[in-house]
Amino acid sequence: MSRTDKISEARILCYGSMYLPVSMALLPVNLYVLPFYAELGISLYAMSIVIFAARLSDAITDPLIGVWSDRTRTRWGRRKPWVVGGAPLLLLSIYMLFLPPESPSIWYFGTWIVLLYLAYTLVALPYYAWGAELSPDYEMRTHISGRREQFHFAGNLSFNLLPLVAALAIYVAASSGDVAEMVGSFTSEFQQIMKTRAGNIDVILRWLTTFVMITIPLTILLAVVFTPEAKQQTVETKPFELRATARLMRRNGPYLRIVITYVITTFGIALVAAMSYFFVKHVVGAGELYPIYVLVYYTASVIGVSPWMRISRRVGKHQTFIACIVWYAIWASVLPLIPVGEFGLFLVVMSLKGCSVAAMLALAASMAADAVDIDTARTGEHRAGLYFAVWGFLRKAAYALGGAVALAAVAFVNFDPTADLALAGTPQGNSQTSLFWLTMLYTLIPAAIHCVAIPIMWRYPLTAARHERFKSRLDRKLTRLNAAQSPG
Numbered sequence: 001m002s003r004t005d006k007i008s009e010a011r012i013l014c015y016g017s018m019y020l021p022v023s024m025a026l027l028p029v030n031l032y033v034l035p036f037y038a039e040l041g042i043s044l045y046a047m048s049i050v051i052f053a054a055r056l057s058d059a060i061t062d063p064l065i066g067v068w069s070d071r072t073r074t075r076w077g078r079r080k081p082w083v084v085g086g087a088p089l090l091l092l093s094i095y096m097l098f099l100p101p102e103s104p105s106i107w108y109f110g111t112w113i114v115l116l117y118l119a120y121t122l123v124a125l126p127y128y129a130w131g132a133e134l135s136p137d138y139e140m141r142t143h144i145s146g147r148r149e150q151f152h153f154a155g156n157l158s159f160n161l162l163p164l165v166a167a168l169a170i171y172v173a174a175s176s177g178d179v180a181e182m183v184g185s186f187t188s189e190f191q192q193i194m195k196t197r198a199g200n201i202d203v204i205l206r207w208l209t210t211f212v213m214i215t216i217p218l219t220i221l222l223a224v225v226f227t228p229e230a231k232q233q234t235v236e237t238k239p240f241e242l243r244a245t246a247r248l249m250r251r252n253g254p255y256l257r258i259v260i261t262y263v264i265t266t267f268g269i270a271l272v273a274a275m276s277y278f279f280v281k282h283v284v285g286a287g288e289l290y291p292i293y294v295l296v297y298y299t300a301s302v303i304g305v306s307p308w309m310r311i312s313r314r315v316g317k318h319q320t321f322i323a324c325i326v327w328y329a330i331w332a333s334v335l336p337l338i339p340v341g342e343f344g345l346f347l348v349v350m351s352l353k354g355c356s357v358a359a360m361l362a363l364a365a366s367m368a369a370d371a372v373d374i375d376t377a378r379t380g381e382h383r384a385g386l387y388f389a390v391w392g393f394l395r396k397a398a399y400a401l402g403g404a405v406a407l408a409a410v411a412f413v414n415f416d417p418t419a420d421l422a423l424a425g426t427p428q429g430n431s432q433t434s435l436f437w438l439t440m441l442y443t444l445i446p447a448a449i450h451c452v453a454i455p456i457m458w459r460y461p462l463t464a465a466r467h468e469r470f471k472s473r474l475d476r477k478l479t480r481l482n483a484a485q486s487p488g
Contacts, residue, residue, distance in 0.1 A: 006135070006137075006140075007134050007135050007140065007144075010226070011134075011226060011227045011228070012134070012143070012144055012147050012227075013147065014222050014223050014225075014226040014227045015130070015131060015134065015144070015147075015148070015223050015227040016144070016147040016148045016150070016151040017151055017219045017222055017223065018083075018127065018151075018219040018220055018222070018223040019127070019148050019149075019151045019152050019155070020151040020152070020154055020155035020158070020215065020219060021155055021211065021212045021215035021216045021219055022090070022120075022123060022124060022127070022216060022219075023151075023152040023155055023156075024094075024155050024156070024208065024211075024212050025090060025093075025094055025116060025119070025120050025212070026116075026117075026120055026396070026399065027156060027273070028098070028205070028208060029097075029113070029116075029403070031273050031276060031277065031294065032201050032204060032205055032208075032277070033097060033098065033205070034047060034274060034403060034407065035201060035277040035278065035417065036201045036202065036205065037100070037104065037109055038407075038417045038418075039201070039417060039418060040100070040102075040103070040104060041103070042104065042106055042109060043106070043411075044407040044408070044410065044411040044417070045407070045408060045411050046106045047106070047109065047404075047407055048403075048404035048405070048407040048408040048411070049404070050106065050109060050110040050113065051113065051400045051403055051404045051407075052400065052401060052404040053110075054110065054113055054114045054117055054400065055117070055396060055397045055400045055401065057114065057117075057118070058117060058121065058393045058396055058397060061118060061121055062121055062125065062389045062390070062392055062393035062396075063386065063389045063390065063393070064389075065082070065121055065122060065125055065126075065389060066125060066129075066386040066387070066388060066389020066390070066392075067386055067389070068082075069082050069125065069126045069129060069389075070129075070383050070384070070386055076224075077228075077229035078126070078229065079126035079127065079129055079130035079133075079229055080126075080130070080224050080229060082122060082123070082125075082126035083123050083126055083127055083130075083220060083223075083224065084220060084224060085122065086119055086121075086122025086123040087123060087216060087217065087220055089115065089118070089119035089122065090116070090119035090120060090122070090123055090216065091212070091213060091216060091217075092115075092119075093112055093115040093116040093118075093119050094116065094209060094212055094213075095209055095213070096112045096115075097109075097112040097113060097116055098205045098206075098208060098209045099205065099206065099209055117396060117400075120396070121392060121393075121396070124392060125388055125389055125392045128365070128388040128391070128392065129384040129387075129388045130227075130229060131144055131145065131148060131365075131369075132365075132368070132369035132372060132384045132388065133229065133230040133384055134227070134230060135230075136373065136471060138370060138464050138467050138468065139313060139464075141366045141369045141370065142309060142312060142313075142317065142362070142363070142366040143309070144366075145362045145363075145365040145366040145369070146305050146306070146309045146359075146362040146366075148362070148365070149305055149358040149359075149361050149362040149365075150302050150305050150306075150358065152358065152361075153298045153301040153302040153305075153357075153358045154298075154302055156294065156298040157295060157298050157299055157302065158211065161295060163203065163204050163207065163291045164291055164292065164295065171189055192288075201277075204291065249375075249387075249390070251378075252371055252374050252375055253461060254367070254370070254371040254374065254460065254461055254462035255368065255371035255372070255374070255375075255387065257456055257457065257460055258364055258367045258368050258371060258457075258460070259368065259390070259391060259394060260453075260456055261321070261364065261453040261456050261457050262364045262368070262391070262394070262395065262398075263394050263395075263397075263398045264398075264449060264450070264452050264453045264456075265325065265360055265364070265449075265450055265453055266395055266398040266399055266402070267398040267399075267401060267402040267405075267449060268402070268446040268447075268449035268450045269357065269399075269402070269446070270398065270399040270400070270401070270402025270403050270406070271402045271403075271405065271406050271441060271442075271445065271446045271449070272332075272442060272446045273402075273403070274402065274403040274406035274407060275406050275410070275438065275441050275442040276290075276293070276294075276442065277290055278410065278415070278417060278438060279438060279439065279442040280293050281421070282415075282419070282421065282424065282430060282435060282438065283340070283435055283438060283439055283442075284340070284341070284342075284343055284346055285340060285341055285343075285421065286343045287421075289343060292347070293346075293347060293350065296347050296350065296351055296354075297350050297351065297354040298354065299351075300350070300351040300352070300354040300355040301354045301355060301357045301358040302358060303355060304354070304355030304356055304357075304358060304359055305358045305359050305362060308320060308324060308355075308356065308359030308362075308363070309359065309362070311323070312363060316463060316464070317363050317366060317367050317370075317460075318363075318367065318457050318460035320359070320363060321360060321363045321364065321367070321457055322454055322457055322458070324356040324359050324360045324363070325356075325360070325450045325451065325453060325454055326451075326454070327353075327355075327356045328353055328356045328357065328360070328447070328450055329447040329448075329450050329451050331349055331350075331352045331353035332353055332443050332444070332446060332447035332450075333443065333444060333447050334349050335349055335350075335353075335439075335442070335443040336439055336440075336443050336444065367460075367462065368387070368388070368391055369384070370462055370467050371387075371462060372384050372387045372388075373467065373471065374462070375387065377471070377473045406441060409437070409441055410434070410437070410438055410441065413433065413434045413437040413438070414430075414431065414433075414434050415430055415434040415435075415437075415438055416429075416430055416434075
C-alpha cells in the first residue's frame with residue numbers, strides 16, 4: 001500500500017463509530033417496531049403495504065441525494081454537510097416512530113416510517129460514499145467496511161444489553177442477599193422479570209430511543225471532526241445525464257453482480273429479522289428472552305467479522321462471500337431440527353449462523369467500492385455518491401420488501417401475533433400449519449434465498465489484480481492531466 005493510500009486506525013474508528021447508533025434507525029424496525037405495532041392492533045397486511053409503498057419514494061430521492069452529494073462543494077467537503085444536515089430529521093422520526101401513542105393509526109405509522117426512510121437516506125448514503133473514498137486501496141477498503149459493520153452490530157449489542165442489565169438490577173434489589181438462594185432461583189426469577197418488566201418491547205424501544213438521542217449527535221461530531229474526506233481530483237467534468245449514467249452502470253459488470261447479490265442476501269436477512277420475534281415467542285416459547293437471543297446473535301456477528309476478513313485476504317473477497325453464504329445456509333437448515341423449548345441449543349445454532357452475517361455485509365460494501373473505481377477509471381468522474389445512492393435504495397428496498405413479504409406471508413397462513421401461547425396448535429390459537437410456515441419463513445426459505453446468490457458470484461471478475469490495473473489506468477490519466485495543466 002502506498003503512503004497516500006494509508007489512513008490511521010484512529011480515524012477509521014472515528015468514522016466507523018458513527019454507524020453504531022445510525023444503523024439502529026432501520027434494523028429495529030423489523031426486529032421490534034413491526035411486532036410492537038402488530039401487538040398494538042395494526043393489521044399485518046396494512047403494515048406490509050405501507051412499508052412497500054414507502055420504498056417507492058426512494059426511487060426518486062436516493063439518486064437525487066446521491067448526485068447532489070457528488071456535486072456538493074463546501075469548505076467542509078461533499079459528504080459531511082449532508083450527514084450533519086440529515087441528523088435532526090433522523091432523530092425526530094426515530095422518536096415519533098419508536099414511542100407511539102397508545103392507539104396509533106396506520107396513518108401515524110405510515111407518516112413516520114416514510115420520514116425515517118428519508119432521513120436515513122440523507123445521512124447514510126453520503127456516509128457510505130465517504131467511507132468508499134477514504135482509501136483507494138483494495139485491502140484497506142475491506143478493513144474500513146469491516147470496522148464499520150462491527151460498529152453496526154456493536155450498536156445492536158449495546159441496546160440489547162440494556163434490558164438484561166435492568167432485569168439483573170431488579171433481581172438483585174429484590175433478593176434477600178443470600179447468595180445460594182439467589183443462584184438457585186436465578187433462572188426462574190430472572191425470566192419472570194424479563195416477562196413482566198424488562199423484556200417488554202415498549203420498554204426496550206424507550207431505552208433504544210434514549211440511547212440514539214445521545215449517541216447519534218456525539219458520534220457524528222466525532223466523525224466529522226476527526227475523519228477527513230478524501231480530496232477528489234477530477235479528470236474530466238461532464239454534465240450529469242441520467243441515461244448516460246445508466247448505460248455506464250450497465251457496462252459495469254462487477255457492480256451489477258455485487259448489487260444483485262446484495263439485494264438477494266439482504267432480502268433473506270430482512271425476512272429473518274421480521275420473523276425473529278414471532279419465532280422466538282411462538283415457536284421456541286421464550287418471547288421474554290428475546291433480548292438475550294438478539295444479544296447473542298449480534299455478538300456472534302461482531303466477533304465473526306475479523307476471522308472472515310482474514311480469510312478474505314488469503315482467498316479473495318468473492319470466494320469468502322460465497323463461503324459466508326454456504327455457512328449461513330447450513331446452520332439455518334439445522335434450526336427446524338431443534339426441539340421446542342430448547343432455548344440454549346437454539347442460541348448455539350443461531351450464534352454459528354450469525355457469525356457470517358456482518359462479514360457478508362462488509363465484503364459486499366467493499367466490493368461495491370472497488371467496482372466504483374471501474375467507472376472512475378473509464379470516465380474520470382468521482383461518482384461514489386451516485387453509485388451508493390443506487391446501492392442504498394436497493395438495500396432499503398430489499399430490507400423493506402423482506403419485512404413486507406414476511407408480514408404478508410404470516411398473515412396469509414393465518415398467524416395471529418396476539419394469540420395465547422397456551423393455545424398454540426388448537427383452533428383457538430395459532431394452528432400447527434401457521435407455526436410450521438412461520439418456521440419455514442425463518443429458516444429454510446431464507447437459506448434457499450441466500451443460495452440463489454452463489455452462481456451470480458461464482459465467477460466474479462474484479463480480482464485484486466484486475467482492480468490494480470484500473471487504479472494504474474486512472475493514475476496515468478491524472479499524470480497526463482497534471483502535465484497538461486502545468487505552466488510551460
